[in-house]
Amino acid sequence: MARPRNFDEEDVLRKAMALFWSKGYESTSLAELLQTTGLSKSSLYETFGSKRELFLRAFQLYKKDRMDGLTEGLSHPDAYLALTNAFKTVLDGKGSQMGCMTANEAIELAPHDPKLQEMVESDFYNIEEVFRQTIERGKENGSLRAGLDARKIARFLTVSLQGINVMIRAQAKREVLEDFISVVLEKLNERE
Amino acid sequence: MARPRNFDEEDVLRKAMALFWSKGYESTSLAELLQTTGLSKSSLYETFGSKRELFLRAFQLYKKDRMDGLTEGLSHPDAYLALTNAFKTVLDGKGSQMGCMTANEAIELAPHDPKLQEMVESDFYNIEEVFRQTIERGKENGSLRAGLDARKIARFLTVSLQGINVMIRAQAKREVLEDFISVVLEKLNERE
DNA sequence: ATGGTTATGGACTAAACAGTCCATAATGGT
DNA sequence: ACCATTATGGACTGTTTAGTCCATAACCAT
Numbered sequence: 057m058a059r060p061r062n063f064d065e066e067d068v069l070r071k072a073m074a075l076f077w078s079k080g081y082e083s084t085s086l087a088e089l090l091q092t093t094g095l096s097k098s099s100l101y102e103t104f105g106s107k108r109e110l111f112l113r114a115f116q117l118y119k120k121d122r123m124d125g126l127t128e129g130l131s132h133p134d135a136y137l138a139l140t141n142a143f144k145t146v147l148d149g150k151g152s153q154m155g156c157m158t159a160n161e162a163i164e165l166a167p168h169d170p171k172l173q174e175m176v177e178s179d180f181y182n183i184e185e186v187f188r189q190t191i192e193r194g195k196e197n198g199s200l201r202a203g204l205d206a207r208k209i210a211r212f213l214t215v216s217l218q219g220i221n222v223m224i225r226a227q228a229k230r231e232v233l234e235d236f237i238s239v240v241l242e243k244l245n246e247r248e
Numbered sequence: 249m250a251r252p253r254n255f256d257e258e259d260v261l262r263k264a265m266a267l268f269w270s271k272g273y274e275s276t277s278l279a280e281l282l283q284t285t286g287l288s289k290s291s292l293y294e295t296f297g298s299k300r301e302l303f304l305r306a307f308q309l310y311k312k313d314r315m316d317g318l319t320e321g322l323s324h325p326d327a328y329l330a331l332t333n334a335f336k337t338v339l340d341g342k343g344s345q346m347g348c349m350t351a352n353e354a355i356e357l358a359p360h361d362p363k364l365q366e367m368v369e370s371d372f373y374n375i376e377e378v379f380r381q382t383i384e385r386g387k388e389n390g391s392l393r394a395g396l397d398a399r400k401i402a403r404f405l406t407v408s409l410q411g412i413n414v415m416i417r418a419q420a421k422r423e424v425l426e427d428f429i430s431v432v433l434e435k436l437n438e439r440e
Numbered sequence: 441a442t443g444g445t446t447a448t449g450g451a452c453t454a455a456a457c458a459g460t461c462c463a464t465a466a467t468g469g470t
Numbered sequence: 471a472c473c474a475t476t477a478t479g480g481a482c483t484g485t486t487t488a489g490t491c492c493a494t495a496a497c498c499a500t
Contacts, residue, residue: 058476059466080356082274086458097459098478107458155355162418163347163355164272176418184424211424212431219411226354226368232376232403239404239435250446251496278488289489290448299488 068093073114077157080164081111118157119179127186135194136244143237146220155225159218184214200244209243216240257295260285265306269349272356273303310349311371319378327386328436335429338412347417351410376406392436401435408432
């Protein structure tokens with residue numbers, strides 16, 4: 057019926073995501089987006105409408121990808137092992153150098169962009185929730201001590217993760233992050 | 249002998265700092281800088297050379313100001329009280345909404361700008377050091393338990409602070425941060 | 441008060457920016 | 471094979487960007 061697209065939308069979104077993730081929104085130019093996605097200007101505008109809309113869709117995809125990864129990483133029945141593993145993965149995972157796109161946008165865009173503030177906030181809340189559920193599960197099956205305040209510890213882990221993301225992006229020494237994570241994880245073990 | 253400047257250099261730097269702190273480097277235009285400092289273009293370029301050099305000087309001033317504030321906040325002889333107070337101050341302090349400029353630049357500029365990476369890294373190290381010294385002092389005068397690993401806990405506090413800065417900029421609910429800080433501070437109290 | 445010196449307003453530039461538009465290319469159904 | 475439809479390359483636009491430059495203004499020592 058009509059001429060077909062010669063690109064895959066999700067593929068393009070992932071390439072755009074990597075760029076925005078690495079450089080931020082403002083510092084990523086349309087020219088760069090065109091170059092790394094391989095799209096022409098018309099195709100990009102026809103398909104996504106504007107730089108901002110492209111960004112929003114890329115960011116949504118990031119949130120989904122990351123949440124899927126986190127949920128899967130936390131799926132181990134032993135909650136302590138699950139959480140330990142999740143935190144250690146952050147040091148060597150895919151976006152090891154780039155930190156977390158949500159943390160990046162929390163700093164770059166959230167303060168002056170209500171829409172993004174909301175997207176960032178909801179992502180942080182989702183992270184808190186998946187941590188909380190993991191902790192509840194651990195309390196139930198005995199892999200974490202019963203006295204833990206699940207919500208409080210979940211918030212502790214969520215904010216801790218953002219600290220790690222900042223340090224990663226600043227290229228902090230590995231030992232600093234290892235020390236940090238080891239102290240964070242002690243919180244899950246200690247007797248009161 | 250010659251026509252005098254009709255502005256105070258440090259005053260201008262502080263105004264520029266506030267702008268860069270709030271909006272980041274790229275998103276702050278020269279036009280805005282001129283408007284809020286009141287300088288003319290010629291004066292700004294004559295005095296500071298370029299947008300980047302102005303930014304660097306503003307950032308240096310920020311680092312100095314903040315380190316002075318932190319050192320003073322930690323001067324209380326009781327190290328536990330000193331640290332408690334320092335963390336609680338972050339919630340209501342001056343740049344309450346804007347987070348920490350160093351954390352902001354860690355995310356915006358450090359990954360692609362070696363000079364800034366270095367400035368950010370050294371700031372984080374200085375924070376770690378002032379925490380460490382406070383902890384050592386606490387161990388000596390009995391306000392903290394002797395078993396603490398000062399460097400490790402100092403790193404824990406440093407990274408924790410960056411987590412808080414991200415959340416503040418994302419306008420996280422106060423209770424989330426209060427929960428976080430309360431867990432962080434427990435680390436200073438607990439028996440092993 | 442005049443001259444040497446620096447500060448400053450404002451016109452100017454070149455490049456980069458996001459975004460628009462249209463003529464043409466490529467397709468698949470008939 | 472042709473038509474209706476959508477995709478695309480590339481020319482084009484208006485704005486904003488950081489930065490330059492020069493003629494003039496303001497000052498202070500003499």
